Amino acid sequence: MRMGWWRIAAPALLGALALSLANAAGAEVLPEVAPGLPVAPVATPAPEEPLEEVSVTALEPRYVAPTLRDRLGRIWAPVYLNGKGPYRLVLDTGASHSAVIADVAADLGLPPGGAMLLHGVTGSATVPFVTVDTFVVGDMEAHAKWLPIVPDALGGADGVLGMEGLSDKRIFIDFMHDKITIIHSHMARAPTGYSTIPLQRSANGLLMATAYIDGIRVKAIIDTGGQSSVANAALLSALQARRRSRQLHPDSITGATDDVQPGQWMPIPNVSLGPVTILGGSITVSNLDIFERWQMTKDPTMLLGIDTLGLLDVLVIDYRRLELQVMTRHNN
Numbered sequence: 001m002r003m004g005w006w007r008i009a010a011p012a013l014l015g016a017l018a019l020s021l022a023n024a025a026g027a028e029v030l031p032e033v034a035p036g037l038p039v040a041p042v043a044t045p046a047p048e049e050p051l052e053e054v055s056v057t058a059l060e061p062r063y064v065a066p067t068l069r070d071r072l073g074r075i076w077a078p079v080y081l082n083g084k085g086p087y088r089l090v091l092d093t094g095a096s097h098s099a100v101i102a103d104v105a106a107d108l109g110l111p112p113g114g115a116m117l118l119h120g121v122t123g124s125a126t127v128p129f130v131t132v133d134t135f136v137v138g139d140m141e142a143h144a145k146w147l148p149i150v151p152d153a154l155g156g157a158d159g160v161l162g163m164e165g166l167s168d169k170r171i172f173i174d175f176m177h178d179k180i181t182i183i184h185s186h187m188a189r190a191p192t193g194y195s196t197i198p199l200q201r202s203a204n205g206l207l208m209a210t211a212y213i214d215g216i217r218v219k220a221i222i223d224t225g226g227q228s229s230v231a232n233a234a235l236l237s238a239l240q241a242r243r244r245s246r247q248l249h250p251d252s253i254t255g256a257t258d259d260v261q262p263g264q265w266m267p268i269p270n271v272s273l274g275p276v277t278i279l280g281g282s283i284t285v286s287n288l289d290i291f292e293r294w295q296m297t298k299d300p301t302m303l304l305g306i307d308t309l310g311l312l313d314v315l316v317i318d319y320r321r322l323e324l325q326v327m328t329r330h331n332n
Helices: 102-107 233-242 289-294
Strands: 006-009 051-054 064-066 076-081 084-091 114-120 124-137 140-148 159-161 169-174 179-184 195-198 207-213 216-222 249-254 260-267 271-273 276-278 282-285 301-304 314-318 323-327
Antiparallel strands (some): 006 114, 076 084, 169 179, 169 314, 195 323, 207 271, 271 276
């Protein structure tokens, strides 16, 4: 199973590249670009320079475009970089920052401008980054945007579309008709026939809902980039306290850094999110590195992946309203 969540340390800035991060937390020094990675002939920063850290898959119309779910079930969004594209990036509401694979950087003719530290769900790695002049998807347009280069293991996608730049947006995902739109949120209420689920922002800036599994209150992080839903050990303990005869099967989780971590897969009872009940779910339980980083090991917590979210017909994520608006088949 491959998971898409990561956070990244800001790059060791080289040349004239300047970047302001509003929510920096912590600092560390990165080594030079990893051996074997091509790099532009620019000066290496002084060893004592600190790093700021932030919490971080024929042409179509830019603003409304059909999308496809990849072989893992995740959502591909059409993204234009420096006017070229669209490139197919996996929409990942659990990633703090967008990223691309090396082939995209090569297609754009962009040499790496330095290195950054990438924290995946299973471990960390130093990766190169490139800077694009323009980054356009739907109504979102960014300039002078830096993108880490991640391993080409995203199920055929060209990269990942992360959360940055979406704080005032509304994402409409129609799973039944393979369509995605990204527009400015106008604080519109859910249309007739939709159910609403309130969201909160975690301390890391992630979108989180309150879910119930077998009567257990669970912190559910909305993670459209994750192939499957993953739970911490606290949720497993709570489920086993309700019914000990739960069948567990060996599983493994591969993160964005290509580190592999063991886990245990199990079917679960229905997942209740406010007025919505999602049937036929499953989770993989694992002591992920990222749960430790988030300090989410004590309370039942899960990454609600596309295996569960994809069972809905329509999913709307309104960042300004901090709300999910969903339609299920029985509402059609």
